[in-house]
Amino acid sequence: MQHLIRTLTDSTAHTFTHVTQARENETFTVVEAESKEEAKRLYRAVQLKNALSSLSKGASNLRKAMQRKDSE
Template sequence: MQYLVRKIHHTTDEVFLDATKAKENETFVVVDAESKEEAKEKVKNMMQCTNCESWNTDTEYVYVDNEPILTLFQCYNCGFKDDWMFKEDDQ
């Protein structure tokens, strides 16, 4: 079960906590972004680690002649790394 806990530090030095429970088909992801649109785009392209189910991952694509040929994957949570070649039908 996942909860999103928001901590709000008020100007009066009072701290407020609010918790939201994720629904069964819902996952919370925090990303650094300059706008709501950029945050959505980042999450849309994120991949979840198959080893530990973390979203703290990075995916890099290797291109030749502007065509993706290789995907490099790394999980910063468990250290899992993987790579795979693009097939013709992947594009």
């Protein structure tokens, strides 16, 4: 289960902490960006990288399985 913990300090130097629990169908991702648009671009890039990594692992596993089958 994911939790988003937000901490802020007000003008009197008082620190506040807020914890939000992710819903069952929700995830949290933090990106460093100068704007909302840049944050969206970076997030999409992370998603694409993860998808390509998963695809590559799947292809590798398939190749290994086919090699085992051929060697039998």
